[in-house]
Amino acid sequence: MDSRDKLLQRVERLRPAILEVSRFVHAHPEMGFEERRCAAFLAARLARQGFKVERPMKAMPTAFVAGRGKGRPCLGFVSEYDALPEIGHACGHNLIAASGFGAAAALAPLASELGGSVRLFGTPAEEFGSAKVDMAKAGLFDRADAVVMMHPEGMWMVNTGSLALDALEFEFKGRASHASSTPYEGVNALDAVILLFNGIGALRQQLRSDCRIHGIVTKGGTYPNIIPDLAAAKFYVRCERRDVLDEVTEKVKDCARGAARATGCRVVIREYERPLDNIVNNPVLGFLVEKILRELGVKEIEPKDDVPGSSDFGNVSHRVPALYVYAATAPKGSDLHTARFARLCATAQAHEALMTSVKAMALAGLELLQDARLLARVKAAFRGR
Numbered sequence: 001m002d003s004r005d006k007l008l009q010r011v012e013r014l015r016p017a018i019l020e021v022s023r024f025v026h027a028h029p030e031m032g033f034e035e036r037r038c039a040a041f042l043a044a045r046l047a048r049q050g051f052k053v054e055r056p057m058k059a060m061p062t063a064f065v066a067g068r069g070k071g072r073p074c075l076g077f078v079s080e081y082d083a084l085p086e087i088g089h090a091c092g093h094n095l096i097a098a099s100g101f102g103a104a105a106a107l108a109p110l111a112s113e114l115g116g117s118v119r120l121f122g123t124p125a126e127e128f129g130s131a132k133v134d135m136a137k138a139g140l141f142d143r144a145d146a147v148v149m150m151h152p153e154g155m156w157m158v159n160t161g162s163l164a165l166d167a168l169e170f171e172f173k174g175r176a177s178h179a180s181s182t183p184y185e186g187v188n189a190l191d192a193v194i195l196l197f198n199g200i201g202a203l204r205q206q207l208r209s210d211c212r213i214h215g216i217v218t219k220g221g222t223y224p225n226i227i228p229d230l231a232a233a234k235f236y237v238r239c240e241r242r243d244v245l246d247e248v249t250e251k252v253k254d255c256a257r258g259a260a261r262a263t264g265c266r267v268v269i270r271e272y273e274r275p276l277d278n279i280v281n282n283p284v285l286g287f288l289v290e291k292i293l294r295e296l297g298v299k300e301i302e303p304k305d306d307v308p309g310s311s312d313f314g315n316v317s318h319r320v321p322a323l324y325v326y327a328a329t330a331p332k333g334s335d336l337h338t339a340r341f342a343r344l345c346a347t348a349q350a351h352e353a354l355m356t357s358v359k360a361m362a363l364a365g366l367e368l369l370q371d372a373r374l375l376a377r378v379k380a381a382f383r384g385r
Contacts (some may be wrong), residue, residue, distance in 0.1 A: 003110055003114075003366060003370070004363065004366065006110065007106060007107065007110055007362055007366055008363075010106045010109070010110075011102065011106045011358055011359050011362060014102055014105055014358075015355060017045060017101075017105070018098050018101060018102035018105075018354065018355065018358060019098070019354075020045075021041070021042065021045060021094075021097055021101050022095055022097070022346075022350075022351065022354060023094070024038070024041050024094075025041070025081050025089065025093065025094035025097045025098070026088070026089050026094035026345060026346050029084075029088035030081070030082065030083055031082060031083060031085065031128070032082040032124055032125025032126070032127055032128045032129040033060065033062060033082075033124050033129055033131070034082075035125075036062060038062075038097065039061075039062040039063075039064060039081065039122055039124070042064075042066075042079060042122055043064055043066065043122070045101065046066040046101065046104070046105070046120060049104075049105040049108065050068055050108065050109075051067060051068045051105075051120065052066065053066045054066075054067070056138070057131075057134065057135065057138065057140075060124060060131055060134070060135075062122070062124040062125075063122055063123060063124050063131055063135060064122040065119060065120070065121055065122070066104070066120040067118070067119045067120075068108040068111070068112065068117065068118050069108065069112045069116060069117030070117055071111075071112075071115040071116045071117050072115075072116060072117070072145065073116050073117075073145040073146070073368055073369060073375055074116065074117045074118070074119060074143050074144050074145050075111065075116065075118050075119070075144065075148075075365040075368060075369070076118075076120075076141065076144030076145075076146065076147035076148070076320070077099075077100040077103045077104045077118070077120050077121070077147070077148060077149065078100050078120075078147065078148075078149035078313070078316075079096060079097040079098075079099075079101055079121070079122050079123065080093040080096040080097060080100075080123055080124075080126045080149075081093050081094070081097040081122070081124070082124055082126055082127055082128075083127075084127055084337060087337070087338065087339045087342050088342045089342050089345050089346075090337050090338055090339060090341045090342040090345075091126075091127065091152070091336050091341070092151070092152030092329060092336070092341070092345040092350070093126065094345055094346070095150070095152045095329055095345055095350060095353075096149065096150060096151060098358075099150040099327075099354055099357045099358055099361065100120050100121075100149065100150075101120065102354075102355075102358035102362075103148070103357075103358050103362045103365065104118050104120040106358065106362040107362045107365045107366060110369070111365070111369055114369045114370065118365070119143065119144055121135070121140065121147070123135060123312075126311065126312055129274070130273060130274040130276060130312035130315075131312065132312035132313060132315055132316055133274040133276065133312050133315045134274070135316075136315045136316050136318075136319050137315075141319050141320050142320065144320050145320070145368070145375060145378075145379070146282070146285060146320065146321045146322070146323075146365075146368060146375075146378055147317075147320055147321070147322045147323075148289070148322070148323045148325065148361050148364060148365070149323075149324055149325070150325050150326075150327050150354075151311075151324060151325070151326055151327070152326075152327055152329040152336075152341075152345060152353075153328065153329065153330070153334075153336070154330045154331055154332045154333055154334040155300070155302045155326060155328050155332055156293065156298050156300060156301045156302065156325075156326060156327060156328045157301060157302040157303075157305060157325070158281075158286045158289055158293070158301060158323070158325055158326075159281065159286060159302075159303060159304050159305065160281060160308070160324050160326055161240070161278070161279060161304075161305040161308040162276075162278055162279040162309060162310050162311050162313070162314050163212065163238035163239060163245075163278060163308055163309065164238065164239055164240070164241060164244075164245040164275075164276060164277050164278040164314065165236055165237070165238045165245075165273075165275065165310040166236070166237045166238075166245060166271065166275050167235075167236055167237075167271060167272050167273035167275070168234070168236075168249070168252065168253070168269060168271060169218075169232060169233070169235075169269070169271075169272045170193070170196060170232060170233050170267060170268075170269055171219075171230070171231075171232040171267065171268045171270070172190075172192040172193060172196075172230070172231050172260060172263075172265040172266070172267050173229065173230060173265055173266045173267075173268070174187030174188055174189035174227070174229045174263065174264070174265045174266075175187040175227075175229050176226055176227055176228070176229035177226075178225065178227075179226060179227050183227060186227030187229070187263065187264045187265055188227050188263060189221075189228045189229055189231035190220050190221050190228040190231040191263045192231065192259045192260055192263040192267065193220065193231040193232070193233050193259070195258070195262055195263065196233060196255055196256050196259040197215070197233070199255035199259060200215070200252060200255050203255060208239070208240075208244065210239055211237075211238065211239045211244070211245075212236070212239075213235060213236070213237050213238075213248075213252065214235065214236055215233050215234055215235030215236070216233065216234055217231070217232070217233050218232045218233060219231050219232040234272060236310075237249050238310055240278055240308075241278055242277050245278075253269055274312070276310050276311065276314050276315060277314040277315045277317070277318050278314050279313055279314040279317050279322070280314070280317045280318060280385050281317065281323050281324060282317075282321040282322060282323055282385075284374070284378045284381045285321060285323040285378055286323055288364050288367060288368075288374070289325060289360055289361070289364050292360045292363045292364055292367075293356070296356055296359055297356075298328075298356065311324070320382070321378045321379060321382040325357070325360075325361075327353045327354070327356070327357045328349075328353050329344070329349065329350040329353040329354065330344040330345070330347075330349065330350065331344075331349075
């Protein structure tokens, strides 16, 4: 029996444990940085598979790195396990948790035999908090020669994408007064917010088609007869590339500064979430995983992601060779972040796509362990990205 057959048999033997992870996480939705039960459950199941589990981020007790073996190459996989408020695992993080666990647990014994190693990165708070940003800054992914993760979707796709993102909060401070008797004594902070929206609306005409700016008013005053002395808004600013986003973000900030100057307000600008980089998928890894998916019987693989969102996995992809794959865990056209999608993430279709993902990621890791020239091409593509 060759290594490939041994690996596929091991995945099948692990099927009950993999599905147990998915079902447990789905049944225990926890918000970002509060995933204590799910992180502990995963850590315990990894320990059973011979992994050493460490929690290297004191400020993030639900983040962990589980390793088995010390040699090179080192193959990395990712588990997410945070949920959304009220609707639970409507982004399918139970399946991401299980896919990372399954690929790491299946590959680890063979990796040790071949002199390599496996790491599973337990990453909290993808939805709100973006823990991978701080984990990447801390160098936790740097030992890995390649990192692969799966994300649930209504399609199979290897050539995925994401937009770099900045999260900006603008707080305008004016002066309150009676809106009828003494309006001339006031400085209207809400006017500044309205001017900010108008300024950004005018700016959109001059932006590239891949840029997105969308925001809400979070404070707008308390009563119509009082000129608001405090008003605020939150925006997401996104572009395909970080260098372009940096320029656009500065222009948005200038809109806020101009609105403050025009109304006589003061403005405070804050980042209320960690900045996210765009995902840079490694083309050699992408070709490899697509080939394996087709060998596993996946017939329809969409060519390109035309409506990308944003993910903190982008920051990982700027540190190490990486690949972010969509798995068809739900019917085509299914909309993420809905109660329906949360239900779909616990179905037989979801779990069959999960098992296919585990096989594809583990087999890709095996080929990288066995073929030094393939790994060299992966690294060359990363350097030339």
